Amino acid sequence: MVRMEIPGRGAYTIEYLVLDMNGTLATDGRISGKVRDKISLLAKHLKVYILTADTMGDAQERIERFNAELVRLKAGDEAPQKERFIREIGAEKTIAVGNGYNDHLMVKEAALGIAVIGREGAARETIANADVVVNEMIDALDLILKPLRHRATLRK
Template sequence: MEINIPGRGIIKIENLLLDYNGTIACDGEVISSVKDKIEVINKEEIKVHIVTADTHGNVRNQCADMPVQIQIFDNSNAAQNKREIVEKLGAENCICIGNGFNDGQMFEACSISVIVMGVEGCSAKSLMKADIVCKSIEDAFDLILKPSRMIATLRG
């Protein structure tokens, strides 16, 4: 998917990185609307990656029937691990959605970053690094599915 953002240029989105807990899941359980939205995004030929330290130990089970790639890493370097994943995928082609402190480096690396202020809240430090703030994961997904919203928010 290509998005032409006046003042920023054309961004070709190939990868969507999603934090798990607090972003697409609450208390370790995937939010009910997430699966359908991910399936629609997948049809846009955007690869969906879930990047997580898997706090509750159930991400693989919760996401088993979703078209996603799951990357679990050690909790001690979560922020750095997320940034490294973005860099390996090609940061210029990545959009990310998260809510936590450990998402800040991922936000800095991605072409477009979205923070979600859901039930778990969001990190104030990461908030300052995000390009866009959304009140829910559904709203964040709709930015991708209805790119004119993203363009209106980010144009220079």
């Protein structure tokens, strides 16, 4: 659990971190060691879910050393599936991080929605719906680990 003060919206008790896999957590299918270490750190405070349609069938292998739970989606219509997932666990207790078009609904629905541009770019709908847009996945994780950062970014 992490207490977050979100300017203009009040205090949130965050319990879940929901991450898109491809383009957000993984670049060209690879996940950096630094990102993995930060997620391990965050996993001490938050339950981490990684969402993917897993078209290659190797997602479990790729997150083997992660303290996170893999959630498989059906291929096609992923945006509403992701939205439904965070509604089920509790969107108001969730930070959602994504880059693609299929992340735009969950990023909007979450207590804090973060769009990651990364190396693969981000869909404009996801950027438009995000509370914060960052360059790299590592910056998104630092925003959560260092709450003062997002407070400064979102201050009105």
